[in-house]
Amino acid sequence: MQRDDIQNSLIVSCQPVPDGPMDAADFVIGFARAAVDAGARALRIESVAYVKAVRAAVSVPIIGIVKRDLEESPVRITPFVADAEALADAGADIVAFDATDRVRPASIEALVKVVAAKGKLTMADCSSLEDARHALAAGVDFVGTTLSGYVGGPEPVDPNLSLIAEMRQLTPYVIAEGRIRTTEQAAAAVKAGAFAVVVGSAITRTEHVTSWFHEAVAKAYDAKSPGTVLAIDIGGTKTMAALVRGSDVLDEITVATAREEGPDAWLAAIADRVGIWKDRYSRVGIAVTGFVQDGRWSALNPATLAIPDQYPIIEKALAVFGKPVFAANDAQAAAWGEYSFGAGNGGDVVFLTISTGIGGGIVINGRPLAGLAGHFGLIRGPSEGSFPLEDQTSGRWIASEALKAGHKATAAEVFDLAEKGAPWAKAIVSQSVLRAATLCRDIQMMLDPDQIVVGGGIGLAKGYLDQMRKELAGIDSRLRPVLVPAKLGSRAGIIGVASLAAEQG
Numbered sequence: 001m002q003r004d005d006i007q008n009s010l011i012v013s014c015q016p017v018p019d020g021p022m023d024a025a026d027f028v029i030g031f032a033r034a035a036v037d038a039g040a041r042a043l044r045i046e047s048v049a050y051v052k053a054v055r056a057a058v059s060v061p062i063i064g065i066v067k068r069d070l071e072e073s074p075v076r077i078t079p080f081v082a083d084a085e086a087l088a089d090a091g092a093d094i095v096a097f098d099a100t101d102r103v104r105p106a107s108i109e110a111l112v113k114v115v116a117a118k119g120k121l122t123m124a125d126c127s128s129l130e131d132a133r134h135a136l137a138a139g140v141d142f143v144g145t146t147l148s149g150y151v152g153g154p155e156p157v158d159p160n161l162s163l164i165a166e167m168r169q170l171t172p173y174v175i176a177e178g179r180i181r182t183t184e185q186a187a188a189a190v191k192a193g194a195f196a197v198v199v200g201s202a203i204t205r206t207e208h209v210t211s212w213f214h215e216a217v218a219k220a221y222d223a224k225s226p227g228t229v230l231a232i233d234i235g236g237t238k239t240m241a242a243l244v245r246g247s248d249v250l251d252e253i254t255v256a257t258a259r260e261e262g263p264d265a266w267l268a269a270i271a272d273r274v275g276i277w278k279d280r281y282s283r284v285g286i287a288v289t290g291f292v293q294d295g296r297w298s299a300l301n302p303a304t305l306a307i308p309d310q311y312p313i314i315e316k317a318l319a320v321f322g323k324p325v326f327a328a329n330d331a332q333a334a335a336w337g338e339y340s341f342g343a344g345n346g347g348d349v350v351f352l353t354i355s356t357g358i359g360g361g362i363v364i365n366g367r368p369l370a371g372l373a374g375h376f377g378l379i380r381g382p383s384e385g386s387f388p389l390e391d392q393t394s395g396r397w398i399a400s401e402a403l404k405a406g407h408k409a410t411a412a413e414v415f416d417l418a419e420k421g422a423p424w425a426k427a428i429v430s431q432s433v434l435r436a437a438t439l440c441r442d443i444q445m446m447l448d449p450d451q452i453v454v455g456g457g458i459g460l461a462k463g464y465l466d467q468m469r470k471e472l473a474g475i476d477s478r479l480r481p482v483l484v485p486a487k488l489g490s491r492a493g494i495i496g497v498a499s500l501a502a503e504q505g
């Protein structure tokens, strides 16, 4: 082909989201044929296999690339000479490659040489005017704006139209590419001097286009009914973030808590993931393990998560998210969630979560108690050196008792085996049940709640609550706690903290 074959044309990049549901040859061929039928004069195709497949299906020019994630270099697009050769052999008319000024496995000169030797043309994917100048000096046929905005720093939203115009001063063979998502932007690229215009995601990445519309629609609905809260639940192993309105969870993500990195990094990681939601909420609610007093967050059990003492979470989160912030202990938030939207029935509620440890929260006279209230897992018996209750009851204790009895099993497995009748497993579970039931009896004597809502992986394990009830059956019914299972599951914390945050307004 000649360079002029693609002059003044639309080129469609048919690159499905890697490993997504559309990442299959049939889809790529379908997109390619549809694009050509509708007027595209060339295609941009990734991988040798897809170039071969598309070559057999259409006759228009193909720009071929190979993408690789390398450890030794940030260069992703056609990093190796062998890739360039393979693309040419597979039927690409133009071979494109990264032409940025970074550590690279093959020089631009070497890539140009091998492609030219195969009688094919080259396209330099550039990030800057400097890249284009260097690539042209090395003899490339086209320069593209492909990598502008992808060599560090936050990813821009708009195409880099001024780079097109600047490159046009160096050569007429400028291909506009990258973030061209509307027909107006494509026309603007032409106006800026593009020789041809590549559009990819907006035509062939169904997931991206859908997410743009999803965000726009969700934002518009949110604007119609304000009160949406960004709710965050920072736990010892994972952190959940969600957009919550009332008890509705509109959107939700989960990330691992990088335990070693500390709270500044945890907040930054969440902010990074939820940046796309920034116009959709007016307040932030944060539920945390440990306790919060006067806006400062501290650990009670550093083994769960090592929080620096008195970390100013409200102030820090305000700086990160730029919206008013409320923070509370996660089980206290969950107690409020259950009271307002879950198992609560309008009366006083004590919430008890029995899982890795034991947490709790108290809602009395319609008010959630804050600070240290409800940290039932940390209460101790009077004998010297006795362990906190959670260390003799929780999932961690169950697993360690199993080990002592000569069985390597998780708490869930112990439950399973207890159900199947293994005497040692039954003994461990009954011991845990007895302690949890005794705790509930004591709570009843201290606070006289209408009900005790029990949640957590252990609390909700099959049969646990029934066994607790059996344990308490002998008590005079006027003194006996009413035990009910939690309804909101792992979302109780985010729903509760969102509601508490919304009430601050």
Ligand SMILES: CC(=O)N[C@H](C=O)[C@@H](O)[C@H](O)[C@H](O)COP(=O)(O)O
Binding pocket: 013, 015, 065, 077, 146, 147, 150, 177, 178, 179, 180, 198, 199, 200, 201, 202
């Ligand atoms: C940066 C990078 O790796 N760009 C890749 C290059 O081939 C593709 O992921 C893009 O989809 C292509 O450039 C078209 O751009 P857009 O999809 O924004 O219309």
